[in-house]
Amino acid sequence: MILPQIFILGVIAAVGKALNVDYKAEADKAFGELVPSTNQTAINQLVHELREVSINDSRCQACLNRLAVGKRWAHENPGVIPVAWPQWCVEYNAGSPDSCTRNFARTTVDKNAEGSNFVDMLTLIDPHGYDGQLYCQYLEESSCPKPTTPNVSLSHLWPPKQAKHYVAPEPGNETFNVLHISDFHVELDYTVGAESNCSATMCCTPHSQGKGGGGYLYKNHWNSFYKDAHYDKEFTYVKGAYYDVFQNSSISAPAPVFGHYRCDAPEILVNSSINSVVDYAKKNKLNFEFAMFTGDLIDHDEQRWMDFDKSLASEEAGFRDLKSRLGDIPVYSTLGNHDSYPYGEIAQEGYGFSNKYTWNNDLMADMWKDFGWINETTSQFVRTHYTGFAVDTKVGLRIVSLNSNCYYRKNHYAFWNATDPDGFGMWSFLINELVDAEAKGQRVWIMTHIPPIVDGLPLPSKIFYEIIERFSPYTIAGVFFGHTHLDQFNILYAGNNTKTIENVINHAWISQAVTPWFNNNPSWRYYEIDKDTFSVMNAYNYYAKLNETFDNHGNEPHWLYEYSCRDGYGIHWPKTSPLNGTYWHLVSEKIKDSVQYRQLYENYATRFSPYVPDCSQEGKCENDYCTLTSFQVDDYDNCVSRVHS
Template sequence: MLFRLFLSVLLALLKGLSLGSPVIPETHVLSEVLDYSHMYADDSVVKSFVDELVSLSHSSRNISKCDQCVTRLAVGKSLSLLRPDLVPRVFTQWCQQTQYMSNSSCVATFSRNTVKSSYTGTNFADMLSLMDPFGYDGQLYCCYKESACAKPKTPNVTLSHLWPAKQAKHFIAPEPAANDTFNVLHISDFHIELDYTVGAEANCSSSMCCTPHSRNTFANITSHPRKDWNSFYNSTYTDDGFVKGSLMDVFKNDSIWAPATTFGNYKCDAPEILINSSLDSIANFSFENNLDFEFAIFTGDLVDHDELTLTGYEMTVESEEVVFRDIKNKLGDVPMYPVMGNHDTFPYGELGQENHGFSNYFSWNSELMADLWEDYGWLTPKESQYARKHYTGFSVETKLGLKVISLNSNVWYKKNHYAYWNASQPDTFGQFEFLVEELVASEAKDQRVWIIAHIPFSGDALPLPAKLFAEVVERFSPYTIANIFFGHTHLDQFEILYSGPGNDAKTIENVVASSWISQAVTPWVNNNPSWRYYSVDKETFSVMNAYNYYTQLNETFSNNGAEPVWEFEYSSREGYNITWPETAPLNATYWHLVASRINESVEFNQIYENYATRFSPYVPDCANSTDCSLNYCYVTSFTVDQYDDCVTGVKSKR
């Protein structure tokens, strides 16, 4: 009886429903259900809905996985509109009872949000109350969040009404000045592991390694073959540099298989001492080479990758404050323009639209970051005020006249629940409108622009935002947009945008723009820590060269606790042995030539992989495996749809 009443409300809600329209229940039906719902204890309501969800999974009902997922969303929506507080209980119990996921995953995904753990059940309930389960919203969610439906066709919508027609001069990039450059530092993905523990298990079976809770449940330990590892120092990093403490006998713990060493491990995020070592290496390099940075960009991710049950609000705040404090301490007065990553929020990956009732969940982060960035002198009060009110995004003009536009990529992140309602509409967050307004204003006064964000659009983004961003980039390139910078993948990569659909468009004549994807300081997972800086033309703000530096982390496993050695890895201009004019910037045409070499040659594919992982011990062997087979698809795709189509073509040829 109770479930049928709730379902009747759902049917009333969905009657005549169109995407983007407000959802208003029939008053008499809603009143009837509310009256009856108060007659039942919460346990009865929960049991009724759990039973209904469980029944959807019965094989006797012969319902496809996709239809099951969509119907679950519809059932959940009916409950979310009347008793949203019960949605987390219902879906957690259903998930565990049907073993849809592991118990811990069920809890992390559907349980009510708390400040102790990054559960997302409350955000899931919010999404249900807003979304259209039977339209594009539901199909998109069931594709990307539960892998139950095929990817729906990306809606054919546009943002072109936001900008004027492109004039002839806007199709041509300005020419660089004659050998007049300045330097910009690019750092990314620190992922500080606050509870990193020297001597903890570094080869753990699950979750984050090198922590007090790390275990290897599969190792049958009869001896410790890595006793030659001797860098287990209880070390610190102070304003004066690295201070080596006493040697620790980590093998006193017989459960340890691969002990965590002082400066980090390839299956762990970065201890603070590694972060400070990287920053100190930057400061020392600048001083020793008399090389100043005009400014720095940070492309996101301060918080570690530990499981969501161990990721709390206080830990998130502390991670953000500690890393930015360390950056300011080491880089001094160098201005830095940051973005927030998918880990730099709480709960993980979530961000609600303003003016729809849920943005107050996340305003603490915008306010904290805006205050901190203003206090450090990175943003002016006016810029800080905008960041405070718009998802930590902002626009700033540097002293040399370049505009830097910072975007919060959780807007298009496929794990953000709030991105799944009204998902067929082009800009529910209003961030693309902000971007276009800034670009139109800059174009009108012939100003060059850099765009910085965390998540690139061909991987972990949703298809429609990726399509729209590519449309914006094509409209304002190459005249106004000088460069685009991302982080997130932890790999040293690039991406190219071509005009026209399909692989046939990937010609030098169709090149539009390219983006830089920065390497990470964290070694997670299987990479050497790294940073880079750019040599930038003062007139056009085009990148003339990029210089990459790294440390071979495995050398710190047996060096008596000595500090990591940071050394030159390669320059982007010389690293691929491409014939290219000295006076020409490293633009999309240059990267097209590199991509073509990667596609044609196993040797160049291997070079790309070597650079991507910074020559770590885990770099794949391109000649004797298929691990490198999708590299060309990645570097020549700028959107989700382009990458998926390319991968499908590659797999069909195998």
């Protein structure tokens, strides 16, 4: 039912608050295992060694040499590394002081630094092999060329594909609806009147700094400055009193109440988006069977201003807001690359480092069970299996949620033993679920956060592709991502990624974001789903023109119907056929061949943002076709190389 039970925000917050001490203590204990050295002689020695191996060789060899030096120190005196490496980084101009600290200093509950993870990685990495080459390509600014992806497979884990598995089941005559919402990136310290045109870190916060000027460009135009604006416990908007932001001469572009294109979402925008879902459903007598949230609750301010408490509070706020407004509707979720502390990390089991992230598993297991989204059995699975979980929904669909940090390019733990096709065990988990579902004739949706070609590593993207190829189209009915903040899709092709209609395997939906960062309008969508096959028959997209809230005297955004995916591209397509990979192939061909259609795609991708690219300009939109028709990292890179050759 779309009309929910009412959960008072403060009550739900209190549930999490009582548990926070335990989560923080759990994390603090794990982070405390690495003790920073105070031995200045040892610190100076490591800085000297890093300097020596960095000056005479090529960039690639210097990077590999530093990893080898680091590995020796990680085994002999690991506490020196998070002190010496940031010092070398600054001296060598390998980054700004902030980035050097974030990348190499010790992790604590008060500092979102990744040095502890870096030390963990060094203990097991093969510096001069594939591991080192991969690290130096992706985490050292392409110091080394991208290494050749290992030709390995997990095909031994599944049975042969039978003839019936090559045919998708035919849709029936009845449908139901599913909400898809993604990428809140709630900015808990968003401050009305703060600098939205800042020079560093996240804008619209108390620490944002800009060029100054007293807002003279906006004084006679922007007027939505209401510091106390909020939604009360009945979900009614309370605007409060006007706040004169133009008294502050240091602010050049003051942040309006509902957000800005250079900032993440204030919680009031998150609430407005969820309210718009419920209001639309009431008005149109629409029910949602369940909802999907494809990750990223925490904002992008990880460079200097993120700590454990803020990370945890952001995760709680996002899920609490969903529960408060959606009530009894189950929300099946996955975590994004930002939904971790420190940022982007997750460790494999079996190496002694996974205890640093069990607090997040515990938090999700507790919240999702308390909110009634998963049962006790699934809660225990979430608590103990960090790579994902599966749910059999009431309608018979199986949903498999995966943690895409396992293949994320900025996860340090993904860079050791990187030739292993399943170092995290995530793919064998997924395969087992698919084999079981196939044997039962059950259809499956896969949901995760990061599309492989966007911030994924090459080998995991290859394995993911092979799994989808094997279990499509008979078993896999849908694949869903977030992360890019854009309304996009990915098509998978057989035949060495030869992009013909005959080679279409499947496709993935990439959902738009609620956060406007960076230069997008906030948005959400829902799917019309066939009851028999769980195929997507249509997708309806809604958005708000954020710039219209800058000068509307603090009133709520107007959430508007944007387009339906079946009608939006003018494709002649049978009404009884789902919007499958073949349909999206036809769309992609139009985008490839027509500047007009590329512009239409970009308009939809950004939700008609004022900053949408102009595809008629040379060099604009030229990678769109590759983005939409590639699933593996190597295929995407090859496609882009051909475009620019």
